[in-house]
Amino acid sequence: MSLNNIIEIEGLHKSYPNHKALDDINLSIEEGKVFGLLGPNGAGKTTLIRIINQILQPDEGIVKFNGEILSRKHSQSIGYLPEERGLYKKMKVGEQALYLAQLKGMSKKEAKEKLNYWFEKLGASNWWNKKIEDLSKGMAQKIQFITTVLHNPKVLILDEPLSGLDPVNSLLIKNEILALKKNKTSIILSTHDMNSVEEICDEVAIINNSKKILQGSISEIKESYNENLWTVKYKGTQMSFTNAVWGGWEMINNESINEYTNQAEIKLLNDFTINNFIKGLIDHVEILEINKKIPSINDVFIKATSDE
Numbered sequence: 001m002s003l004n005n006i007i008e009i010e011g012l013h014k015s016y017p018n019h020k021a022l023d024d025i026n027l028s029i030e031e032g033k034v035f036g037l038l039g040p041n042g043a044g045k046t047t048l049i050r051i052i053n054q055i056l057q058p059d060e061g062i063v064k065f066n067g068e069i070l071s072r073k074h075s076q077s078i079g080y081l082p083e084e085r086g087l088y089k090k091m092k093v094g095e096q097a098l099y100l101a102q103l104k105g106m107s108k109k110e111a112k113e114k115l116n117y118w119f120e121k122l123g124a125s126n127w128w129n130k131k132i133e134d135l136s137k138g139m140a141q142k143i144q145f146i147t148t149v150l151h152n153p154k155v156l157i158l159d160e161p162l163s164g165l166d167p168v169n170s171l172l173i174k175n176e177i178l179a180l181k182k183n184k185t186s187i188i189l190s191t192h193d194m195n196s197v198e199e200i201c202d203e204v205a206i207i208n209n210s211k212k213i214l215q216g217s218i219s220e221i222k223e224s225y226n227e228n229l230w231t232v233k234y235k236g237t238q239m240s241f242t243n244a245v246w247g248g249w250e251m252i253n254n255e256s257i258n259e260y261t262n263q264a265e266i267k268l269l270n271d272f273t274i275n276n277f278i279k280g281l282i283d284h285v286e287i288l289e290i291n292k293k294i295p296s297i298n299d300v301f302i303k304a305t306s307d308e
Contacts, residue, residue: 004030004031005028005029005030005031006029006030006031006032006065006066006154006155006186007027007028007029007052007063007064007065007155007186007188008027008028008029008063008064009025009026009027009028009048009052009061009062009063009064010026010061010062010063010064011024011025011026011060011061011062012024012025012026012048012051012058012060012061012062012063013025013058013059013060013061014044014047014051014056014058014059015059020210021044021047021210022044022047022048022051022058022210023044023209023210023211024061024211025044025048025061025207025211025212026212027205027212027215029155029186029188029203030186030202030203031184031186032181032184032185032186033181033186033187033202033203034177034178034181034187034189034200034201034202034203035186035187035188035189035201035202035203035204035205036189036190036191036197036201036203036204036205036297037049037188037189037190037204037205037207038190038191038192038194038197038204038205038206038207038297038301039206039207039208039305040208040305043207043208043209043210044207044209044210044211045190045207046083046159046190048207049080049157049159049188049190051063052070052078052155052157052188053075053078053080053157054070054072054074054075065077065155066154076104076105076151076153077153077154077155078153078154078155078156078157079148079149079151079153079155079156079157080148080157080159081144081145081148081156081157081158081159081161082159083159083160083163083190086144087132087140087143087144088132089131089132089133090131090132090133091131091132092128092129092130092131092132093124093127093128093129093130093131093132093135093143094115094127094128094129096132096143096147097111097115097143097146097147097150098111098112098115100147100150101114101115101147101150101151104150104151105151106150106151111150114150115146115150118146118149118150119146121176122142122145122146122172122176123142124139124142124143124146127139127143136164137163137164138164138165138166138169140164141161141162141163141164141165142165142169142173145161145173145176149176149180149185152185153185154185154186155185155186155187155188156180156185156186156187156188157187157188157190158177158187158188158189158190158191159190159191160190160191160192160193161173161177161189161191162174162191162193162196170196174196174199174200177189177200178200181200189201194296194297194298194301195298197218197297198218198296198297201218202217202218203215203216203217203218204216204218204221204297206300206301206304206305208304208305213304213305214300214304218297221297221300222294222295222296222297222300225295225299225300225303225304226294226295227267227293227295228267228268228269229252229265229266229267229292229293230265230266230267230268230274230277230290230291230292230293231263231264231265231266231289231290231291231293232263232264232265232266232281232287232289232290233257233261233262233263233287233288233289233290234261234262234263234264234281234285234286234287234288235260235261235262235285235286235288236262236284236285236286237262237285238254238256238262238264240284240285241254241262241264241281241284241285242254243284244280244281244283244284244285245276245277245280245281246280247272248268248269248270248272248276248277249266249267249268249269249272249277250266250267250269251264251265251266252264252265252266252267253265261288265293274290274292278290
C-alpha cells in the first residue's frame with residue numbers, strides 16, 4: 001500500500017443471482033485528491049460504492065482504508081451523498097440536518113454551530129424551518145450536500161452531486177468540492193457530467209461491464225487516446241491544400257467556413273510531424289491557425305466503452 005493511498009481495492013468480485021456486478025476490480029485512490037468513478041449505467045459503479053460504504057459485502061477481495069482492512073470503525077470517516085436522495089420530505093430542514101449530524105456522532109451543540117456555518121455559506125440560512133417537500137430539487141440537493149460534509153469525513157463519496165442544480169449553484173458546489181480537497185479530504189465523484197470531471201478530477205477510472213478498463217490521471221488518459229489530429233484554418237483553395245503535401249498524413253475533413261476561409265482536420269501518420277506538414281503547406285495556402293485536437297474525457301469515455 002502506498003502511503004498516499006487512502007483507499008486500496010484488491011481483487012474485488014460481486015455477483016447477484018443473474019448478474020456479475022464486479023469482476024476482479026483493483027483500484028487505488030490517493031489521499032487528498034478528487035477521483036472520478038466513471039462508467040455507463042449498470043457498469044458496477046453503484047455496487048462498488050455500496051461496498052466502500054459497507055452497505056454490501058464483496059464475494060471476494062478486500063478493501064483497505066488508510067492501510068487497514070475496511071471495518072465498521074471507518075464508517076464515521078466516510079461521507080456519502082447517494083444518487084437516490086434520502087431526505088424525509090415532511091421533516092423541517094434544520095430538524096433533519098441536526099438528526100443526521102448526530103447520527104454521525106456529533107453533539108447537538110457542535111452540529112448546530114457547523115450547520116449555521118454551512119447554511120450561511122451556501123445561502124440556505126432562511127430554510128431552517130421549511131419542510132423538505134417545499135424545497136426545489138436544487139435546494140434539497142444543497143441540504144443533502146451539507147449533511148454529507150458536516151462531520152468532516154476523510155473520504156467523501158458523491159454520486160451525481162450536481163444533479164438538479166442551476167449553473168450558479170453547480171459552480172458553488174464545485175468550488176466547495178475543491179476547497180474540501182485543499183483541506184486533504186479525499187473525494188470519489190461518480191457522475192455522467194464529463195465537463196465537471198475535466199474541471200475538478202485529478203484521476204479517473206472507467207468501469208464497464210463489471211470490469212475496470214482504464215485508470216490514470218486526466219492528462220495521462222487523454223494523451224493515451226491522442227490520435228495526432230490537427231485542425232488547420234487557412235485561406236486558399238481546398239485543392240491547393242490537399243495537393244500541397246504528399247505522404248505522411250491523411251485528410252479527415254475539409255470544409256468551407258466562408259468564401260475565403262477553409263478549415264481542415266488532418267491526421268499525422270507515424271513519425272510525420274506538424275513541422276513537416278507546415279513546411280510543405282506554407283507555399284500553397286495562407287495558414288491562419290493551427291491547433292492540436294486533444295480528446296476530451298467525454299471522447300475518451302465513448303471510445304473506451306465502445307471498444308469494450
